[in-house]
Amino acid sequence: MSDFHISIVAEEITKLNLPLIGEVSVTNSMFTGWIVTIVVSLILLSIVSTLQKKPNWAQNMYESIYLFLYNTVKDVIGVNLAEKLLPLFLTIFLFILFGSWAGLLPGVGTLGFSQIEHGKQVSVPIFRAVTADINTAIALALIAFLVIEYYGFKENGLGYLKKFFNFSSPVNFIVGFFELISELMRLITFSFRLFGNIFAGEVILSVIMSLAAFLVLPFLAFEVFVGLIQAFVFVMLTAAFINLAVEKQEHH
Amino acid sequence: MELAFALAIGLGTIGPGIGIGIIGGKALEAIGRNPEALNIIRTNMILAIVFCEALAIFALLVSLIIRFVPAV
Numbered sequence: 001m002s003d004f005h006i007s008i009v010a011e012e013i014t015k016l017n018l019p020l021i022g023e024v025s026v027t028n029s030m031f032t033g034w035i036v037t038i039v040v041s042l043i044l045l046s047i048v049s050t051l052q053k054k055p056n057w058a059q060n061m062y063e064s065i066y067l068f069l070y071n072t073v074k075d076v077i078g079v080n081l082a083e084k085l086l087p088l089f090l091t092i093f094l095f096i097l098f099g100s101w102a103g104l105l106p107g108v109g110t111l112g113f114s115q116i117e118h119g120k121q122v123s124v125p126i127f128r129a130v131t132a133d134i135n136t137a138i139a140l141a142l143i144a145f146l147v148i149e150y151y152g153f154k155e156n157g158l159g160y161l162k163k164f165f166n167f168s169s170p171v172n173f174i175v176g177f178f179e180l181i182s183e184l185m186r187l188i189t190f191s192f193r194l195f196g197n198i199f200a201g202e203v204i205l206s207v208i209m210s211l212a213a214f215l216v217l218p219f220l221a222f223e224v225f226v227g228l229i230q231a232f233v234f235v236m237l238t239a240a241f242i243n244l245a246v247e248k249q250e251h252h
Numbered sequence: 253m254e255l256a257f258a259l260a261i262g263l264g265t266i267g268p269g270i271g272i273g274i275i276g277g278k279a280l281e282a283i284g285r286n287p288e289a290l291n292i293i294r295t296n297m298i299l300a301i302v303f304c305e306a307l308a309i310f311a312l313l314v315s316l317i318i319r320f321v322p323a324v
Contacts, residue, residue, distance in 0.1 A: 189302070
């Protein structure tokens with residue numbers, strides 16, 4: 001029935017022997033991640049190294065991304081924090097954006113080698129969208145989570161814990177307990193939002209390809225849009241939660 | 253089991269779908285009334301959508317567990 005290949009986990013393509021750490025398996029989304037990181041870094045370095053007063057089109061494009069992100073983040077967390085945290089936001093944004101778009105390139109997910117697994121011949125793709133791997137999404141979510149908590153403690157000191165453990169009255173205790181739960185659930189929702197959207201996009205594309213291949217173009221355009229929205233939402237949310245964390249805790 | 257997997261995500265997205273629709277509609281109404289407050293409204297709208305969407309993500313999680321984690 002199904003002639004298309006969908007795997008929810010990233011497949012291992014090779015094993016690396018590293019000193020000190022030992023054997024590390026390299027998955028296809030990791031491999032794509034390295035390529036995307038190197039390519040995007042090289043492009044950005046070449047743009048930044050030739051900055052001019054009169055920008056050419058590449059510099060113009062980069063500046064518009066930069067300014068768009070700066071203005072959006074500035075409205076949420078204020079000028080001081082925005083200037084300090086913009087490198088992080090820009091990195092996360094570009095990584096998620098190009099990591100998701102990498103999955104739409106021809107050859108990604110289709111180019112592969114065949115392998116015998118459980119007595120059956122399966123094809124293992126060499127490339128896979130970077131963010132269509134739950135490990136990437138969880139890693140990004142952990143980075144965002146740690147930054148949020150770091151700024152919470154930095155602005156409020158140990159008083160930040162009062163948000164979660166408040167024994168002044170039973171109601172405040174319950175409220176603090178729910179705050180703690182929702183704080184931890186953020187990790188799950190952050191990572192699964194990104195992973196779910198991008199992975200669902202890949203599944204939709206392969207299903208449409210096997211059902212009605214001529215209809216695939218609008219869905220492809222939609223996936224470009226989804227990648228952009230997810231990158232933007234991730235940055236927006238990190239900024240909004242940092243804003244919630246650095247707020248002064250009022251005393252009850 | 254396949255049906256459970258489909259039902260979990262299918263029924264689970266009804267609620268958040270309605271919720272996100274209401275949030276988006278109300279946010280547009282608010283922007284129509286007060287276009288200067290666009291940035292504040294957009295930020296708060298995305299925050300509210302995210303809390304709503306979290307429920308759909310839990311449904312997705314449950315359906316993935318049903319589908320991919322073998323029953324003990």
